[in-house]
Amino acid sequence: MKKIDDQMNAFFGNDTEFEGKLSFSGAVRIDGSFKGEISTKGTLIVGETANIEAEIHASHIIISGEVRGSIVAENKIEAHAPGKIIGNIQAPTITIDEGVIFEGNCRMQKQGEESEEDKKVTVLPQSAGSKE
Numbered sequence: 001m002k003k004i005d006d007q008m009n010a011f012f013g014n015d016t017e018f019e020g021k022l023s024f025s026g027a028v029r030i031d032g033s034f035k036g037e038i039s040t041k042g043t044l045i046v047g048e049t050a051n052i053e054a055e056i057h058a059s060h061i062i063i064s065g066e067v068r069g070s071i072v073a074e075n076k077i078e079a080h081a082p083g084k085i086i087g088n089i090q091a092p093t094i095t096i097d098e099g100v101i102f103e104g105n106c107r108m109q110k111q112g113e114e115s116e117e118d119k120k121v122t123v124l125p126q127s128a129g130s131k132e
Contacts, residue, residue, distance in 0.1 A: 009042075014049050031065070041074075048082060061091075063100075 009026040012018060016032030023039045031047035036054050038044060043060040046052060050065030059074045066084040071077060073091035081099030090107040 012050075046083070 007026045008029065009024055010028045012028075012030040012032045012034065014031050016030075017034075018032070019035045021037045021039070022028070022034070025040065025042050027043040027045060028040070029045040029047055030050045030052060032050065034050070034052045034054060038052075038054050038056045038058065040058045042058065043062070044056065044058045046061070046063040046065045046067055048064045050067075052066065053068045055069050056067070056071045058072075060076050060078075061071060061073050062078045062080070063083045063085060064080045066086075068086045070087050071085070071089045071091075073089075075091065076093040077089055077091040077095070079085060079094075079096045079100040079102065081097050083097075084101040086103050088105045088107070089102075090109065092108060094106060094108055096102055
């Protein structure tokens, strides 16, 4: 696993339950239950025993537990076994290891980039050698 540059600011252990809005800078690891919204410019680490039901916006997200809800990362989403993601994910870089369960849609683009619907389609003519 990649070294985390952010300073660890909080740790929610196995037996913790939290509901509401969580915002922070640096890095936070959750091994317990969380329900609500998570917003950070830092790193969110979801431990193997974590059970999260939330809308997540972060810079870097590392998932080894269960997450239900949409996830948007400015830089990267990493999913490691035995992780489980139920919901849509969006980030410029996404890695999903073998053994991870993912059910949802995946979009690999930075937030604010034009969507696929906004891009133009170009139809190339058949090669000059073929005649109809």
